[in-house]
Amino acid sequence: MSRPIIATINQNALQTNLSIVRNIASGSRLWAVIKANAYGHGIKRVWKSLSSTDGFAVLSIHEALLLREQGFQKPILLLEGFFHPHDLRILHRYHLTTIIHSHWQIQALKKAHLSSPLDVYLKMNCGMNRLGFQPKDVRNVWHQLKALKNVGTLTLMAHFAKAQCIYDIMKSMQRIAQSSNGFNCTMSLANSAATLWHPRTHCQWVRPGIILYGASPSGDWKDIASSGLMPVMTLNSKIIAIQKLVAGSKVGYANNYCASRAQYIGIVACGYADGYPHHAPTGTPVMVAGSMTQTVGSISMDMMAVDLTRCPQARIGSLVELWGNNVKINDVASVSGTISYELMCALSSRVPVKIT
Template identity: 60%
Template sequence: MSRPVVATLNLSALRNNLNIVRKAAPNSRVWSVVKANAYGHGLERIWSSLSETDGFALLNIEQAILLRERGWKGPILMLEGFFHADELALFDQYRLTTSLHSNWQVKALANARLKAPLDVYLKMNSGMNRLGFSPDRIHTIWQQLKGIANVGQLTLMAHFADAERSEGIVEPMKRVEQAAEGLGCPRSLANSAATLWHPEAHFDWVRPGIMLYGASPGGQWCDIATSGLQPVMTLQSEIIGVQNLKSGDVVGYGSRYRANAEHRIGIVACGYADGYPRIAPTGTPVRVDGVLTHTVGAISMDMLAVDLTPCPHTGIGSPVELWGNEVKVDDVAQSAGTVGYELLCALAPRVPVVTTS
């Protein structure tokens, strides 16, 4: 019998979440962001459930080619563009939309021998200081690109660092408006947080990522609890052992948990080698046979321990939800001092994945 840990993907939740995006930004087209192997869900498993999107956005050319080979004929946006000039032959062959954020990319595109122009997203640095041209250069670069035969449709793109805050996009939007003045250009600015909470940033294309997978861009489930978004991934396992602790007994590596009274704990077949956060402290929420309880002690490579006091009827074979419909991945992540993005992306290859419609 195989080890009981498994990740289940609810594809109907994925379709639901895309519909929520449509309702939030009814006048915009949608780039469904599927970078990081669809945020750990597996691009090949889930892309067809997002086939009602207007386009896919990602980073790796191998996954862009996968989408084309599986039959996707719509737009594909390469969020970081090409990394070497010789990749432009593949961008041309597979008709990929490229972002441009550096002078060398502009020059490489101008000098490339292409069968047809490529659509371009001109990346502006709106204050996050990762990629992009400064606002005062956008007019010059825009006009330069308009004169390049290899450039098709042009769109202005920027990204927000703090869109989960009510005032978080005020200054970046001012920079965008200043940079775009007089250009009359299409724009793509809104990530998940801006799609949900800043309709003034929707413009022509929104770029939802984490919200498609049913987690919060702000890191707290309460922020999206009434949004209609549904978790796509559920990580489940079973109790494979039970220990009866006496007062003073310790649990796990480093003896980080010490019992202050007699009680039972369950040992769950899931650990950090499966993608569960090693830094999750005692008290991280988990459900055993539908009852909310919590972890105790350090997370091991292959196992973790949970307090069975709230569920005395449980034992070996009892089902455990690590995150999913009942235990929100955002709540687990918050307990561990990280974000749901990281936990979803960190699902280990050794964990079997099944899908439901």
């Protein structure tokens, strides 16, 4: 038999989460963000479950073309825009919407020979200092783009660095309002956190990402526990061995766990080569045979140890939930000093995936 680890993708959860976001931002159209291979869930696996979205937002032309090849005909937004002037021919051919965040892209648009215009998102830098034009320059850039024959619809876009913070949202919204005064333009501002918690940011388009996959953008599951959002990915494995420890027994590399009393531990077929966080400390939550327990010792490449003190029913072959409906991925990430986004994206290609 094959190694028992498996990731399960719940299509119903995806559809439910999309519906919940639609209800939250009922006056807005929706870009479903599926960059990074749909946050590790697999674009090919999930796009149909999200196909009622108004459009998909991706990172690369490769992801966009994959969607077109799969039959998706609605708008697709390139979140980093294009990377070379010759990319514009591909954008035109496949009807892709591009972000413009740099002056060189404006010049490329100006010089391109296109038979019809492209839809464009003008990226404003609201203080995150990754991509986009400074607020003081937005008005000038807006009018430059408006004057180009290769530009069709023009939308103003921004991204919030601290979308959980109402004070930061208020400051950013003030900058946006000042920079766009008189434009009467379509806007796309809200990421997952802003979509959930700041209705004034919804405007014409929202861009939910992590919440579509059932995790909290704040890193704390409690912040979305009452929302109805459902975890989409469950990572399961099984107990493949059981060890009986006496007081003073050490566990794992570096022997950084020492049993203070006699106890049983289970060895689980899952490690950092599967995408589980190497830095997960002793005490990281895990469920074994329906009972909540915790990891002990270091995470190895292919295995980990879990405490069976609270799981007297555990046997070799008992089911282990690493994250999913019971063990929240936010909780695993928080204890491990990382974020749920990273855990989803880190799922290894060696882990089999089942769609339900």
